Amino acid sequence: DDAPLPTYTLDDIAAHASPTSCWMAIDGEVYDVTEHIAIHPTQPEVIGEWCGKEASEAWRTKGYGQEHSPVAHEMLEEIHIGTLAQ
């Protein structure tokens, strides 16, 4: 739907810094990654350490300089919950 998504601050995101409620800011948008941790193809810590944080660079590089695939970008769109406050 076209309803505008809510705006969140970095403090709001920091309140979701655990694997049971994991939000991330990526490129000015906010994502609820909680459900994704269990299906992410790494040890949970690789993604879990970014819960509650600004994770643009981690997302862009996977931690070793390689971009996520187009499929991964589609998955990210599905968990888009808001926009980062300026």
Ligand code: HEM
């Ligand atoms: C922000 C922190 C993240 C880090 C550091 C990270 C890192 C990684 C690493 C190391 C791999 C395995 C190696 C590889 O395939 O190249 C991987 C694969 C993958 N990740 Fe992440 N990831 C993160 C977040 C996410 C999120 C939020 C999603 C989806 C919503 C996601 C989706 C995937 C998918 C689908 C793969 C399989 C390979 C691909 O499609 O690129 N990741 N990620």
